[in-house]
Amino acid sequence: MAPILEIRRAYKNFGSAEILKDINIAVQPGEFLVLVGPSGCGKSTLLNCIAGLENTTSGAIFIGGQDMKGVSPRDRNIAMVFQSYALYPTMSVAKNITFGMRVRGVDQATKERKLREVAAQLQIEQLLDRRPAQLSGGQRQRVAMGRALVRDPALFLFDEPLSNLDAKLRVEMRSEIKKLHQWLGRSMVYVTHDQIEAMTLASKIAVMKGGVIQQVGTPSQIYNRPANIFVADFMGSPAMNFIPARVYRDGACAKVEIARPGHAPLVLNHPAARDLPDDVIVGLRPEDITEAGFRPGSEVQTVECMIDTVEPAGADTYVISHLGGRQLTARLHSDTKARPGNTLPLAFDLNKISYFQPESGEMLN
């Protein structure tokens, strides 16, 4: 099946600043692609290029198999939902939604039919005569989506649409967008800096940093097999623990040694570390460090750790310790007896360790 969106070797410079470098992505029909990364990574710029609101310096963008060079936004068969909703302030909700149709000269009957369909779908029928200023944030977002829906495009573009909403509303609208995607089955490209949104909404995630795509993959791939330290650190909250270590080979065994000033070094027996270089960074997520005895697993090694702080978070309790000169966060059950100042045996799930190269940050296993 031909991809609905394809970006080949796209670069964008603004003056001497390189905003996008060698972007290559393909989106299959029906996929939900999320572009995620910290602010300034170029994700919004990339979205604008897809929409045709900005031009790439070089490279090609294909929508529906056609080269979009020189094609204006209105002819690209796309619709866009903006962070600030961008509703026309002097028009009613109904007029906002039908504006595009008015511009294209669609007949009255079709306009009304589509308006009613979309209004019903998004449950905004009772808002049709109101002005944007009279709506709440969530309502405005729905109207903005209605305006996009009514275009019936091949590709939906979302530019951080939930960033302006408060936390609770954000979670609600997130589910609505996901439901909408399942219902419509249309292709969507979604930009956000929130990695939770990315994980919950996407069928495919592209992590970006400094204009470069760090990794493209399913949420599971991105989470469990991050391509480098940046991706591993960015996705998942609380962030993955990174501890520098040395690898020693001992025949068929391999020992991963973590220095502990004032104590004997911690040695992890991990055969899988046999092919690694001497210096590595050990990456382990907090949920893979549990209270000893709680997690049955094949390759678990128990370590006595001195607790620095305890952070109860409702269903879990995060326990902060330190190891190898770095902070170590473990996710324990909420009825743990851990107390600051005591030591606690923590179980490290060796199966879940990611090893990274210290200089490049690349994943090694």
Added chain:
Amino acid sequence: MTEQALAFTLPAVRSRQARIGRVALRWGLHAMLVLFALYYLMPLFAMVTTSLKSLEEIRTGSLISLPRQITFDAWRTAWSSACTGIQCEGLRPFFWNSLLMTVPAVIISTVIGAINGYVFAHWRFRGANLFFALMLLGCFIPFQVVILPMARMLGLMGLAGTLPGLILVHVIYGVAFTTLFFRNYYITVPRELVRAAKIDGAGFFRIFWSIFLPLSLPIVVVTIIWQFTQIWNDFLFGISFSQSGSQPVTVALNNIVNSTTGVKEYNVDMAAAIIAALPTLLVYIVAGKYFIRGLTAGSVKG
């Protein structure tokens, strides 16, 4: 009116002395403000009372005394028979000239300013910034430096001493200001609104018509008031580019007062001044706050 309460509020527990001090300060404050109000109102008051007195009363009375006998003779003379040089038709024909000159100039310069401001606010192109800067600089030139060539050019175009010529001059030199006003206003419209409209298929003019124009009322009012005041009150262009038939009311007023023939009729002078000032004064009283907004629009935001 102001949330920023720098009024002399003091906590509840204070000595009686301090409270008296506070009240006294408050009274002093009001007294100063009233004194200044009198300072600003006095000339207007003097003008009005003088215009209603007979010449006899002016000589015998004092500057701010109320007229013992109100007479509108001076007003009648000022309007229809005062001498502005050779003609003695009063201010009436020149009042009409000013109207014919000001209204078209205001409308044209406002329209041009609106669409220019729209371009500068939302449609970047190469050199736009430079052009805007050049235009802005042009606002500040003393007009003396363009009077001579303009006079020649009007002559070459056959518009010397005509009302259309004056209208042209006011439009040309007013467009920089109106563009600045509209640009500063339109730039507060978020970029994303224009993007959404582009995706919806709207082009340059459609976006202006359907989106910007409907929300332009406040700035249009400010611009019209500003332009009306500037153009109606202008004297330099008036006296440089008009002849006796096409002079605006400010020039005629100056002629009435400062032409050195015969007895000085102070009451007529004052009445004439008030007549000439009436339109802008009325506009100010009715729509004053927009006027203030216009004054601070370009300056405070820089």
Added chain:
Amino acid sequence: MADWLERHVPKIIVAPTFAAVLVFVYGFIGWTAWVSLTRSRLLPNYEFDGFIQYERLFEAARWYTAMNNLYIFGALFIVLSMIIGLGLAILLDQRIRAEGVLRTIYLYPMALSMIVTGIAWKWILNPGLGLESMVKGWGFESFSFNWLVDPKMAIFTVVLAAVWQASGFVMALFLAGLRSVDEEIIKAAQVDGIPTWRIYTAIIIPSMTPIFLSAFIVLVHLAIKSFDLIIALTGGGPGYATDMPATYMYTMAFSRGNLGQAASSAVVMMMVVFAIIVPYLYSELRAKYD
């Protein structure tokens, strides 16, 4: 074709204004500058003749008076307007009930033509019938206020009238500036126990520097333009006592038929303005478009 048009429409729209500014502002400035370098009299003579007009200008006693008056008037006008404007703004900032009315009263002179202002004050300062006679009538027999006809004091009458006209505007600017200071900073200061007057001098006024600058620029502009006011108030007199570059230029151009002098005086006027405005504009635009 339609696409090309679409892309270039913005440029096409501002092109007429661009052309107008180029010709009628910068082109004209160039023309005037050129004429100021010739021996033009009644009609322009385009033959380059060096800086002779400027030499004559700076030798003319009348020009010297005019420039002197500009400095005196300019300095007094700007300083007094700022002081009164700031004072009124601070007073009005104290949550007065009648603030709206008072503001309207302070500001209305700006709505008047400077001709009207000149005529009004000419009447008020009329020795014999105006202020002088009124005060005398109150019993102060020896009161004399004939500045209008005194060559040494006449320029100060212009200051009086101009300040009356413009101080309300300065007040409006400053009031807006005072109110735009972040409330939380003031609250923090009040909680810290700092007295009100100190809050003004140490926090609010220093943060208003850009407004001071704006007001200064506008006042400079008004000062240099003050042609109307002088014509109406003193006619440049008595004699040439209240002459200013603007009136000098006008006389040279239209009464004396000396285009060369008119042009050179206009150019000097423009230089004075530019010397002050250009650095200001440059720094403003640099800050915005960096």
